[in-house]
Amino acid sequence: MKATVPVTVAGLKTACSQCNLVELCLPFGMSENELDRLDELVGARRKIKRQQNLYRAGDPFEAIYAIRAGSFKTDVLLEDGREQVTGFQMTGEILGLDGISTELHSCNAIALEDSEVCVIAYAKLEELSREVEGLQHQFHKVMSREIVRDHGVMMLLGSMRAEERLAAFLLNMSQRFTARGFSAAEFHLRMTREEIGSYLGLKLETVSRAFSRFQDEGFVAVQQKHIRILDNAGLKRLIQHQPCGR
Amino acid sequence: MKATVPVTVAGLKTACSQCNLVELCLPFGMSENELDRLDELVGARRKIKRQQNLYRAGDPFEAIYAIRAGSFKTDVLLEDGREQVTGFQMTGEILGLDGISTELHSCNAIALEDSEVCVIAYAKLEELSREVEGLQHQFHKVMSREIVRDHGVMMLLGSMRAEERLAAFLLNMSQRFTARGFSAAEFHLRMTREEIGSYLGLKLETVSRAFSRFQDEGFVAVQQKHIRILDNAGLKRLIQHQPCGR
């Protein structure tokens, strides 16, 4: 560690410039010089154990988080207890953007496994992104990407039937694992059937049944959370060529 | 018009500092000085006739738009023709944020009535928001608010039943009309039952039936697109105290 870098808790200081997640994370597309400046910004890392909250709805908003290791879900709770999972996040993805609007977090972020995040103080981010054009631009892209992703989820929830939703979900997971250097065809889901169901607007039994049908039809091999995709094209066809639903 | 302001098409130059939508729009919360700078940014206005596109999915992204008058819907189309309405936008709201991520628009924006928008060149916005802190902050808030709104829609689509969705929709519209100085209890919807249905993940017949039931139960008086809310609290109760749906 360079002497110029201020020492933080137990040498946990992060350096984006050294991180292998650069291409997936906030720094994507930034120049060498810009990257160096980014290292000023990113504070200590924080470890979150499985099932623990990174933040809760109502918490004051102070930072956004880049997932360094592990994975999360975000959800919104209705007063009567109903839960809606709004997303699953993997390494390199940014959490906490919901808090900017009211300066309070509006959803819960919960680790699906033991995880680690880089803490990015939001005040500092605004400050630095006024100076570093690449950072500003990239940050805007990250927010916009989240909006586009949300529209995709609305499409799922509003216009697709159960099996289409699950197929789209699996293809999306596959693609994101691929981007992280993992197998596109074989992966391990960190979330339960109930969480998948909540995300897709389905009951867990419906998710389970859809998995079984996919297995029967030879699209995938399912063993609990372990998924092997056998017919990628078949899943894609499923999404587009089904009557309708609602 | 001041001589220092560059003259654009037919004197259509907008001045945020003069606009009565300030409190609802991008400039909200900015200081007098900051507002003056904002006037540099906002280009000509553009009129969009009913049913016309402000932009289409795939169009190159160059600007975001502030709705000066009228209203819009945004939607995403699936290859097989299915449409998902992702939102309805009213005066003061910002359109086009979806385009930042890929520099191509990812959805369609269509005027629900003859409308007018202020064109905000995105490159200029980034430039100016590096100089004007209040603008930067406000722009981030606008994007974050969109993300939070989207989560709310996911909740609707994923966890609520037909009547709950429509109740939530009506209450949301009422609140937004109120914010614009219109009656909270009586308003005119600019979209069809089919568009409402698409937004809520329901078929138009289901929307129509839900309207009829609300009328029978005395929650609202419905006459085609004209809505009168008779029992606001009743609608609110509907949202929280229903068994479940899916």
Place this chain on the structure above:
DNA sequence: CGGCTGATTGAAGGTTTTCAACTTTTGTGG
């Protein structure tokens, strides 16, 4: 190893969709 959580599967029930007929409103052109 036992108890727990998570997952699977079947049968019955419910909500929403589909199909269809009909009414009302809107828009256009004579």
Place this chain on the structure above:
DNA sequence: CCACAAAAGTTGAAAACCTTCAATCAGCCG
């Protein structure tokens, strides 16, 4: 300005899809 066609909205009955309820099975952790 009326007439008429097209679009939008309403309503009923049947069907489809998903949920609910229930029982069973599998895997995991202490």
